[in-house]
Amino acid sequence: MTEERKISMAVIRRLPRYYRYLGELLDNGVTKISSRELSEKMKVTASQIRQDLNNFGGFGQQGYGYNVEYLHKEIAKILGLDKTHTMIIVGVGNLGQALANYPSFSKRGFNLIGLFDINPRLIGMSMRGIEVMDIDKMEDFVKTNKVDIAILTMPKTRVKETAENLAKWGVKGLWNFSPVDLFLPEHVHVENVHLSHSLMTLAYKINEAEELDNGNDYKPF
Amino acid sequence: MTEERKISMAVIRRLPRYYRYLGELLDNGVTKISSRELSEKMKVTASQIRQDLNNFGGFGQQGYGYNVEYLHKEIAKILGLDKTHTMIIVGVGNLGQALANYPSFSKRGFNLIGLFDINPRLIGMSMRGIEVMDIDKMEDFVKTNKVDIAILTMPKTRVKETAENLAKWGVKGLWNFSPVDLFLPEHVHVENVHLSHSLMTLAYKINEAEELDNGNDYKPF
């Protein structure tokens, strides 16, 4: 029995950035890089980069550094980008349409195979060669097609119920854009994009900086 | 001289969730709540809630708990939601339009005052009562209007230069939706929304779960 090394999400969330940066190096014809060089360009410590990578194996070579192409590929494997994933979008409003038109997803093996909405004016329309279907047809669709990921870009009132149904029908991942917390069985993975939270965080940063400029600490009373 | 209590971003990023949840309680007519009750509903520890809040002051009352309305308002103040913020959107493609139509921003005091694009087919169009302007007019606009936040939803090739210009022209916060790292003077605050990173993280979770199901650890060789 191999030992369980539970890797923290803090590590995982840094990998896409490494991956992106290595992709840029690759495009620029760079073949090798050391953790120190990488750390300087990415403004993290070299130690962190080496620790992060060594959670998954020794990808470098002492005295040399890392082969860019190899490391790039290995990170892809860790993240599961060497596999293809099927996706549906539930709620084809502005945001849903924006995501449907995102070209870089399919490049990374995320293939959109279905669009669903409740709005009769949208049903039957075609985007990226995919017809928008009535949400009533979703259960059938999900059960007959293998759907890995459902993108939830619908009004928040219907998200909880929809998420629970999708989980029941075998969808493994939910990419949730609603300001709603989903508590689902642990075999269903949820990734939240809380845009309003992100904006509030930005407001905090701006606000805090101004208060410090004015020489004021935050005073509750 | 008041002491410097540098509050970590980990704490700040939890506040919007508390804020949202308290708002829901408020809508449901709940007037008081204890840290324990809150912790059970939000699936965090009561200790963490109390520690987080006590970074900013004592908002509760021993033996009673927290007044929902008061705490909700105080968190708003901490995040700077008691002030209004002006925003412009730079790049009115699918995602920019989606954000322009997001109703909840203005509810929280984030007011959209300008839309900019490079595409002649979009320039002159009107969204939410705001005309899309040529990006050439942006410098003038930013310098004559007080712009707090610029939402960057443009192609990544032009983001770096645009961000540097906006910083120079006095914009305090950038909400960056491009897969680009911005290194700017520290008085300019950047909040990144890296959708592709988020999706890759979801792919990892799905993938990892399957490998564990199959009894496989990740094997690099």
Next chain:
DNA sequence: TAGATTGTTAATCGATTAACAATC
């Protein structure tokens, strides 16, 4: 007053950084 729950200090846990032996 007795019971409840905060505010806050102390203990624990986990993540990051530093250091260096291994090795290419």
Next chain:
DNA sequence: TAGATTGTTAATCGATTAACAATC
């Protein structure tokens, strides 16, 4: 071989959780 840089252990730092005295 000498120099460089990894992989990995040890030290530090920070964040979370536990405990409890203060107090409403």
